[in-house]
Amino acid sequence: MTTKPAVRIDPSRSALKDQLNLWSPHDSAKLYRVEEWGAGYFGVTPRGTLGVYPDTDPTKCIDLYDVALGLAARDLTPPVIVRFPGILQHRMGNIRRVFDKAIAELGYRGKYHCLYPIKVNQERHVCEAIRTFGYDLGFGLEVGSKPELLAGLALTQGMNGMPLVCNGFKDAEYLELVTLAAKMGRNIIPVVEQAHELNLISRSARAHNVVPRFGIRAKLAAAGVGRWAGSSGYRGKFGLTVGEILHSVDHLRANDMISGFHLLHCHMGSQVFDIRAVKAMVSELAHLYVALRRAGAPIEAIDIGGGLGVDYDGTQSATGSSINYTLEQYAADVLYRVQSICDEAGVPHPNVMSESGRALIAHSSVVVCEVIGSRVFPGRPDQKLLDAALAQEQPPQPLLDAVDAYHQRNGDDLLGAYADAEHALAEATTLFSLGYMDLNARAACEEIYWAMGKAVLDAYGDELPEDLSSLPDQLADLYFLNLSIFQSLLDSWGIEQLFPVMPIHRLGEEPTRRGILADITCDSDGKVDQFPGEWGAKTTLELHESEPGSEPGVGGEKPYYLAFFLTGAYQETLGDLHNLLGDTHAVHVTVGPDGRWRIDTVVEGDTVREVLSYVQFDPDEMRVQLRHDLESALQAERLTLAEGASFRRFLDDSLQGYTYLE
Numbered sequence: 001m002t003t004k005p006a007v008r009i010d011p012s013r014s015a016l017k018d019q020l021n022l023w024s025p026h027d028s029a030k031l032y033r034v035e036e037w038g039a040g041y042f043g044v045t046p047r048g049t050l051g052v053y054p055d056t057d058p059t060k061c062i063d064l065y066d067v068a069l070g071l072a073a074r075d076l077t078p079p080v081i082v083r084f085p086g087i088l089q090h091r092m093g094n095i096r097r098v099f100d101k102a103i104a105e106l107g108y109r110g111k112y113h114c115l116y117p118i119k120v121n122q123e124r125h126v127c128e129a130i131r132t133f134g135y136d137l138g139f140g141l142e143v144g145s146k147p148e149l150l151a152g153l154a155l156t157q158g159m160n161g162m163p164l165v166c167n168g169f170k171d172a173e174y175l176e177l178v179t180l181a182a183k184m185g186r187n188i189i190p191v192v193e194q195a196h197e198l199n200l201i202s203r204s205a206r207a208h209n210v211v212p213r214f215g216i217r218a219k220l221a222a223a224g225v226g227r228w229a230g231s232s233g234y235r236g237k238f239g240l241t242v243g244e245i246l247h248s249v250d251h252l253r254a255n256d257m258i259s260g261f262h263l264l265h266c267h268m269g270s271q272v273f274d275i276r277a278v279k280a281m282v283s284e285l286a287h288l289y290v291a292l293r294r295a296g297a298p299i300e301a302i303d304i305g306g307g308l309g310v311d312y313d314g315t316q317s318a319t320g321s322s323i324n325y326t327l328e329q330y331a332a333d334v335l336y337r338v339q340s341i342c343d344e345a346g347v348p349h350p351n352v353m354s355e356s357g358r359a360l361i362a363h364s365s366v367v368v369c370e371v372i373g374s375r376v377f378p379g380r381p382d383q384k385l386l387d388a389a390l391a392q393e394q395p396p397q398p399l400l401d402a403v404d405a406y407h408q409r410n411g412d413d414l415l416g417a418y419a420d421a422e423h424a425l426a427e428a429t430t431l432f433s434l435g436y437m438d439l440n441a442r443a444a445c446e447e448i449y450w451a452m453g454k455a456v457l458d459a460y461g462d463e464l465p466e467d468l469s470s471l472p473d474q475l476a477d478l479y480f481l482n483l484s485i486f487q488s489l490l491d492s493w494g495i496e497q498l499f500p501v502m503p504i505h506r507l508g509e510e511p512t513r514r515g516i517l518a519d520i521t522c523d524s525d526g527k528v529d530q531f532p533g534e535w536g537a538k539t540t541l542e543l544h545e546s547e548p549g550s551e552p553g554v555g556g557e558k559p560y561y562l563a564f565f566l567t568g569a570y571q572e573t574l575g576d577l578h579n580l581l582g583d584t585h586a587v588h589v590t591v592g593p594d595g596r597w598r599i600d601t602v603v604e605g606d607t608v609r610e611v612l613s614y615v616q617f618d619p620d621e622m623r624v625q626l627r628h629d630l631e632s633a634l635q636a637e638r639l640t641l642a643e644g645a646s647f648r649r650f651l652d653d654s655l656q657g658y659t660y661l662e
């Protein structure tokens with residue numbers, strides 16, 4: 001086995017770089033790879049802050065750091081979701097433009113509609129924005145359950161023509177509502193996911209004397225890729241096999257319902273990262289469409305479901321947090337395949353629908369949070385500790401070895417000295433466990449080992465020998481965030497999805513630390529230790545040292561803000577109440593006519609009172625009980641009256657307060 005030669009950095013070189021302050025905002029943009037994942041919506045401003053460009057025009061910039069400070073000044077302290085409706089509108093317009101262009105270039109003779117799947121983010125303000133922007137763009141909505149159906153009907157009120165496609169398991173009540181809504185004039189289409197739903201549809205249509213309009217979801221052989229591959233293929237939960245569809249067509253013909261078969265649907269899972277899988281799925285669906293048209297089904301549209309992915313890590317690769325295609329390729333490939341298969345068969349081009357949720361909305365939300373402290377391994381052993389450990393009559397041999405290694409740290413053989421310190425620590429922990437070493441000696445060996453590790457990292461930087469490649473992770477700092485991963489970034493924990501994350505200020509300053517991020521839940525899984533890197537995930541993030549004069553802790557004089565990007569899809573509604581940390585504040589930020597940012601909508605996060613009642617505690621009853629307890633303590637003189645008043649104030653303020661640290 002060959003090992004990479006270690007290259008020791010010339011210390012005068014980095015010192016000179018520091019002195020000349022050669023780091024620029026441009027270096028930060030490169031380091032955090034903003035251009036790669038930002039899709040034109042994010043960049044680094046010349047003042048070293050994070051800029052948001054809602055319509056990809058850097059001259060119309062919203063300074064995210066300014067926004068964070070402005071929100072904090074309005075008592076909307078982080079964590080806070082900052083939504084940019086301008087980005088959403090631009091994404092929607094872009095999908096429209098790209099499909100229109102592909103339609104024109106190919107001479108495709110059908111239309112394209114994008115349906116927003118409400119499940120991706122059901123927040124009312126988000127859905128309303130999509131409905132409003134989408135109306136003129138020919139967009140529609142997709143719903144997957146009874147509550148979503150009601151939300152969809154409410155959202156499309158007064159917009160009868162807006163397509164509303166209903167997926168998911170359905171009962172008689174669900175389908176009854178759909179039939180009545182159709183009778184009211186809504187452009188609503190239930191999609192049959194289970195064969196028996198056809199009977200429910202026909203029963204309800206007969207009862208209300210209407211001709212039903214419906215779609216059928218096909219269970220295709222083409223398998224998806226990645227995390228949600230199980231949504232497609234024969235073992236998929238939804239849809240009818242080709243055999244079941246043929247059987248249904250016979251049944252529909254026999255019952256005079258074939259004229260209602262308007263839509264052929266499929267969905268191959270979310271975040272389909274490989275364009276080859278999209279092509280295979282669309283080809284199979286198009287052939288099925290042709291065969292069903294020939295069998296007499298008057299299908300007008302095919303719905304290719306979701307799956308259009310997002311390049312979260314900016315690597316443009318066929319990997320879980322990326323995609324190996326562009327929106328332009330997606331549109332052209334889908335339409336070209338359908339067109340060529342239809343043309344060969346002499347069958348009309350169907351309208352094409354996609355239920356693209358993630359790609360539509362991911363970029364438009366950012367989670368801003370504050371670092372509330374850090375844990376850093378010491379760069380040198382504590383002298384007092386060392387003196388105390390060495391003061392004993394016969395210091396243990398591992399301690400003497402560790403101290404000896406430490407004295408060699410500036411010599412020619414730093415790597416050898418590091419290996420000695422590592423060996424000494426291993427022996428020290430064994431001796432300690434056997435009861436032959438005291439606490440001081442063990443702690444001193446640990447601190448020496450960490451200091452030696454740091455010395456190696458400083459000396460070799462990115463040129464570490466291969467056998468020490470895990471050292472940066474071992475010695476990474478731990479930065480604590482006032483945030484719950486389980487509430488705000490569930491997919492980071494649940495499916496190890498990468499989200500871009502970086503500081504939103506101090507970007508003109510070199511980040512000299514490397515760390516991982518931990519949240520404030522009492523769960524050791526509440527951390528982020530995978531970050532988008534040039535070659536996929538990297539295990540530490542470059543961060544800034546706390547500024548001189550800044551107070552560590554919440555509300556410090558100089559807060560250090562980080563933001564997670566591309567969080568608009570799924571994270572808000574999948575988030576849970578782990579540790580009763582509730583919904584965060586959310587705001588909508590746009591650019592006003594004067595070119596300055598402004599807050600259009602504020603949705604305040606959950607209060608402690610609210611989250612307690614979600615889990616069936618009665619905050620008023622709790623208050624009465626605790627006050628009763630307090631009175632007993634006052635009478636027994638365990639608390640003074642002043643302490644009692646302060647307890648009462650704390651109790652009342654806490655119940656009304658934010659669930660995060662304030």
Ligand SMILES: Cc1ncc(COP(=O)(O)O)c(C=O)c1O
Pocket residue numbers: 117120142167267269270271272305306307308355356357358359569
């Ligand atoms: C039926 C259906 N359509 C659309 C979507 C949205 O997919 P995406 O967010 O990948 O666009 C989903 C989500 O999994 C879905 O189940």
